[in-house]
Structure formats: C-alpha cells, structure tokens
Amino acid sequence: MKHLLTVSDLDQRELLQILDDATMYEKGQMIWKPSNSMFVSNLFFEASTRTRCSFEMAQHKLGLQIIPFEVMTSSVQKGETLYDTIETLAAIGVQSVVIRHPEDEYYKKLQHEVSIPIINAGDGCGQHPTQCLLDLMTIRQEFGSFNGLNVAIIGDLRHSRVAKSNAEMLTKLGANVYLSGPKEWQDHSNICGHYVEMDEAIEIADVVMLLRIQLERHNEAPHSLNNTYHEKYGLTIEREKRMKKGSIIMHPAPVNRGVEIADELVECNRSRIFKQMKNGVFVRMAVLARSLQSVERGMTHDNYHQKWHMAK
Amino acid sequence: MKHLLTVSDLDQRELLQILDDATMYEKGQMIWKPSNSMFVSNLFFEASTRTRCSFEMAQHKLGLQIIPFEVMTSSVQKGETLYDTIETLAAIGVQSVVIRHPEDEYYKKLQHEVSIPIINAGDGCGQHPTQCLLDLMTIRQEFGSFNGLNVAIIGDLRHSRVAKSNAEMLTKLGANVYLSGPKEWQDHSNICGHYVEMDEAIEIADVVMLLRIQLERHNEAPHSLNNTYHEKYGLTIEREKRMKKGSIIMHPAPVNRGVEIADELVECNRSRIFKQMKNGVFVRMAVLARSLQSVERGMTHDNYHQKWHMAK
C-alpha cells in the first residue's frame, strides 16, 4: 500500500518520476485506467475549492468511481473517529481516500493502521504534498531544471503548509531558497532558506512564490493586516517592475487580491497562478494512479506486471 | 462562448429554436452527446431542489461529467470572489458553469471577464431564464402558440424572478399579459402587463400563472401573510370553478400549499405544475447543449460543422 503523506517520504527518483508522469498526462502521452472499477472517496474536513475539485477532476479523468462523503452529514457528527470512518469506507469497497484535515499530522498513527492508502490533501499547518508537486512541476516547466535557481518564498511562513515542503524539496533539488516576511511569522526552526529583505528577494528571484495569508488560521483582525501588509510584503505594481527578466510569479491561491499581490498582477504575463491550478490536475492524476496501482498489485498479489499503457 | 444570462438576450428565433430542441429531447427525437468528455459544475449559492436536480438530470442525460461544488465547503468561505472561483474551475478543466446567486445581476461584470460560459439559474430578484423557457414550453405544448393568449401572472410580482421575464417574453410573442397581486408588491416600472383585479384575472385567463411568495426574501412574519393572502390573492377552490374552459394553472414551485393555491388544486386536472418540472429537464438539455456546442466549436476553431445528430 502506498500512502502519500509528505513530500519528504518521496525519494528524489520517485518525485521526479511523478513530475514526468504528470507531464505525460498533460501532453496526452500517457493513459491509465484501472482494469476494473475502482472506488475512491474525498474526505475534506476543511474548506477547499481548488484542491478538492482538482482531485475530483483527476479521478474523473482516470475513470475512477467516486463515493461522495460530506463531513457535515456523516457519522463524524456522531463522534466517529477518523480511523473508523476510513475503515468503514474500506469495508464498503472504497480503495483509496484523499484527506484534508485541520490537525497537524492527523495521519501519524493512522498510517500504520488503515487498510487503504491515504493521499494527504493538507494537514493543519503541516504539509500539502500535491501542492508542492504542482509547484515543482510549474517551475520545471519554465526553467527545465532546479539547479542554481533562486526561489523567494514570501509571506506567512509559519502557518503555511506550502512553504516548508517547497523549501525542503527545492533545496534538495539544487535551488537556492530565500525567505522573506513579517518577523512574527518567520519560522527559523522548520524552514530551510536564507532570510532576506523583501526588496532584495524580489530582485534576485527567478521565482517569486507568494504565500496566502491564512486569515482563517489567525486571531488578529484581518483589516489591520491588510492595510499595511501589501506595502511591506505584498507584490506591488512597483515591485513587479524590479523583478528579473524571465522571472515568474507563483501563489497557491485563493489569492487575497490587493494583499499578497496587486489585483492587476494576478493574471499578468509573469503570473503562473492559473497554470499552477492546471498542473494540479495532472500531478494528482499521477499520484492517484501510482497509489491505485499499488492497490491493484496488492489485490492480485503475484501480478506485478506493468499496468501503465503508453498512448500511441 | 455563449452565456445564457437573461431571456431578453435571446432573439425570438433563438428562443423558439430552444423550445423546439427541448420538444425534440422530450420526444426522444434528438440526441446530442459531446464528442469528448465535457465537464460542468453547478454553483448554487441559494437553496434549490427543482432547478438544481433538473440541471443535474439534464447533464446526466447529455452524458456530461459533473464536478461537484458545494458553496459551504468551498474557498468561497475563505473570501474567494466569484470571478476567481469560476476561473479556478476553468483552469481545472470545467467547461461551463450553472450559477444561482442571491445578488441581482451578479453576472454583470463577470460576463466579459470569465473564460467559460455561464448559465444563469437565478439571480436575486432578477431573472431565471430556464424557468421562463420551461414556462413557455408548457404553454406552447398546451395551446400551440402564444398569439392572443391571455396570461394572468398573480402574486408577489416585485420579488419574483419569474414574473419579469415571463411578462416580457409573452408580450413579445403576442400574448396579453394581465397582472394581479397585493398593491405593495406591484412593480409598475419593471413588468409589462395590465393590472386587473384578482377575480377578473381568473375569469379571462387561459393561463393562471401563480407566483411563489418568497417568504425567504420578505421581512414580514409569514403567518400574517398566510392568513389573509389565500382569500385575497390565492387560487381558492371557489375561484378555480370560475376559470375558463380549457384554461390551465401554473406555478414555479415550491408551492406554499394553502397560500398561493388550495392544497386540493395542486394536482388537479388543470394543473401543469408537475408538467412544468418535467419540461424543465428538456429545456435545460437544450440550453446546456447549445452552450457546450459553442465551447466545442471554440476548441476546434475552424470546425464549425454541425454537431447535432438526429435520432432515427
């Protein structure tokens, strides 16, 4: 069985293989469908449009069957544990679950107990592995490799589940990671990278990766943040002009327009924000397919023959 | 790209063409399926059973794939704008969206900005074009044409999104529109038609079209309404007896039984209320197909060849 819980679980070969698969799905050069009907379920304990719809789209494109699950109308409301919920779905015939959950490392104990693979779609302030993979795909698409690339990650470093994984993987893959953001949101113990001033970050970066202010995870009043944040740490129209030639802008979205980035820049030439969303579908197809192939192999036990079919 | 935002956008030829298509779908004389998988999403920001399930049924019957979207569990909860939500869905691969929204003309700015067609499933107190089309289909089914027909629209004229479009289109198509209802709900600036007394309306009408009291849009206590409304403006058992031979009763539903119409009349011989719901599926098939055909043509650019296939 093959969970995907953190990107750190992936060795470099596996990670690049997923990016290769995603690229082949994007170009229509690879098709995988399960040999028999396969069933998945999406358990979202937090609000989501992008990630949830993107997984659903990937599942449709792989020809998977989706058993709908809504937290608000489920037995979670009667106090059922996450383990019992997953094993119930497994008993009913669900073969893999995608989970987003507000608790950091909700999967810690679960991963050794459940009988079907979990794909982590975000855990609290922890990780969001498919977001990291789609970010890496978007960067590789643009620059061909990661080696020597300057990537500036800017904003709410402490609460972001994107920042940590991206900083770690980019560093492993040879990029130089620069960090910037308000002092009270810096995170010196968990994120690898060099802290620099905002204006320096903008000028040296090949990739300006803005983070979302997770207003829903803060206790401060959003207004007091918005007023000053854009001037100090946002990508203003003026700052964009000082970006390097050929450099790009990324943001995991949803964007707080006029806060992390000027409204006018969200869809500017440098922006890859909607491209990231497009790539998300292909990355999730690659991840789901690998996970379900491991289930298929498990089901037939001695049948390890290759299930991948190349499109002509 | 082809939005459907208001019925006024349709010229008479187009409108009648949609009714013809719907009739052919109803009779099983027309089949259209997209040549490749096509994806749609239904964004309902207001409660709905009829319209929502009817669109889902139409989508199933056309073989479309539906990416589920629930406002309550989406990033709308994090403050994402409608524009960003639609463009996110578009980036992920959704090719048309059906939207119901509490804001009048929510589409006003959007329609020039979004990259996929919007089908309006109701905007505030504004329009509800597929409801208008299904009403027209139901009337034409009964009487063959609209010319010279007397249609009485009765009730909460000001808050109704059905009244305005129906009055406008029926007048254009040659019917005589009569209006009746409480003074405080009359709307002399926006609705075309002759105001008459309730009892006169009942006696001259070929079609008695009752409007729903949109209790959820009123501030008054529903009880005070219900007590007197039925006697004054409801279709009572006594009033039904004075209706013309061959005349029919319509209501967009959900019906407040015993308020707009006597409980016993909801499914009486004259009533076309459930027939309206049946027709809704076919009208929506016609509208969705036209919208997605425009997307298909856009995708292939120089391929404007006819995608409609007649069933043998």
Added chain:
Amino acid sequence: MKHLLTVSDLDQRELLQILDDATMYEKGQMIWKPSNSMFVSNLFFEASTRTRCSFEMAQHKLGLQIIPFEVMTSSVQKGETLYDTIETLAAIGVQSVVIRHPEDEYYKKLQHEVSIPIINAGDGCGQHPTQCLLDLMTIRQEFGSFNGLNVAIIGDLRHSRVAKSNAEMLTKLGANVYLSGPKEWQDHSNICGHYVEMDEAIEIADVVMLLRIQLERHNEAPHSLNNTYHEKYGLTIEREKRMKKGSIIMHPAPVNRGVEIADELVECNRSRIFKQMKNGVFVRMAVLARSLQSVERGMTHDNYHQKWHMAK
C-alpha cells in the same frame, strides 16, 4: 411499485430471497443492470456514513445514475414538504428514492401517495430494514440457519431502530432472542424476547448483538453514561472471555469504543462488525434491484419477463 419500509412487510420467502440475492452478489454469481439508464436519489435528513455510502456503492455497482440531493441546500429549507420533494424528483425523472428521516414512520401517509418506490434507510426510533437484512445475512453466513440460535441483543433497546426489527425477524426465523440492558431503556411492549441479566446473556449467546448508545437521541450528559455503562452493560475484555466457543460479536456501528465494547475487541476474531458493513452493500444491491425491477416492469406494463441475468 415496491417500497421497502419495514422488514415486517416482507414475507419469509421474500426475505430469504433477498438474502440469497445478496449472497450471489457477494460471490459475483449474479449481475443485474437496468436495461436503460435508471436514476435514483438519496435523501438523508440525518447524519450517516455507513448507510449512505453503502447505498451509493450499491447504486454504483448496479450501474444506476445518482441525482445528488442535499437537505441543507434544497427547497426543504424553504418549507417544501417531503411529499412535494419526492414528487418533484419523480417529475424530473428520479425512479426510486432512499430516505433516512428523524420522524418515526415518516412514510405512513406518503406510501399511498407517491409515484415512485421508497426504500427506508431509517426512520426515527422506528425501523431500519436494510440494517436488519444485513444483520440476518451476517448471521446466516456464520451459522447456516437461524433455527435454535441464541441471539442476545444488548443495550439501548428503546431508542434503537435495529433492536425491534431484528428481534421480530429472528424470532420468526426460529432463533431465541434474549434482551439485556439498563432498566430505563427496556421496552416491554415493542420488542419480543426474554429479558436476562447481562452476564447470563453473554454466556448463552451464539450472537452477541450490541446496540449503539444513540447519544444524539438522549438528553442525559454522555459522560455520566460512559463512566458506568461499560462496566455494567458493555462487552468488556473480561466478558468476552466467557463467551461460547464459536460465538460472534455484532454491532451496527458507529461504535462508541470503550462504551458498548472494549476498544480492543472491535476488530477481534469474534467480531463481525466490519463484515456487517461489507454485507450491507450486497443487501442494498439486492433491495435496490428488486425495487427498480418493479419500476421497469411497471414502465413496460405487459412485460413481466425476468430481468435477472445470471453471471456465467
């Protein structure tokens, strides 16, 4: 048309036929798909994971098309009655509805009025026929027949919709039913069986059937219950040791771990709790198929030819 509202509606031949069908579905010895697309809808007015997902899985496996219905975003919020909701779905093309509702015997009047079959997925403190059927399937799987079997039903007898139907059907099928549980939750008028002390029940039973404490239906504070309940009426580790050789443990779930049953016993060798969930899918396939076959026959009127196809 063929509702399934209570198990008492089924004569013994019909009941055993459903269990036979379910067993054939389980073994892959029977396949039924509707000859044309058939549409169903699941109306859950109470929280559920197991029952709801299990019906969805059964529907997928039968190749049915599901029109999603969410109470919270439906016109039920505008006061639409259950009758009008069902008839609306029927008008739109839905051919059978699965309903869970908090009101006892919500179907009482409905069943003579609606135009499509209802499958009851639980009514208040009333019945839950497919749960009863899956329990019977699980017992028959284990022991081959019901004759002379000792079945102890333990716990919240009064609020449980499982206890009543199971006690009635098991008695009819020749089993001896023993009941145990807190005095204030006993129900001498509605449930057939012999009341015995907890420790006696455990020792004589071939089947120890634990009931869920429906905390959501009680007014007492759950903590005061939990503290003493497990010692007095729960299946403790110590009690399990005194169970008969070959006897099994059942529970309709969701389990309150450490209350009705010790955490460690939920997945022990004797436990059939997850097996019950697996069987639920097959029982629901059998029930849905029978219900829809009656619709199919109704549709063609003079065509009563057998629609069941045996798999080779």
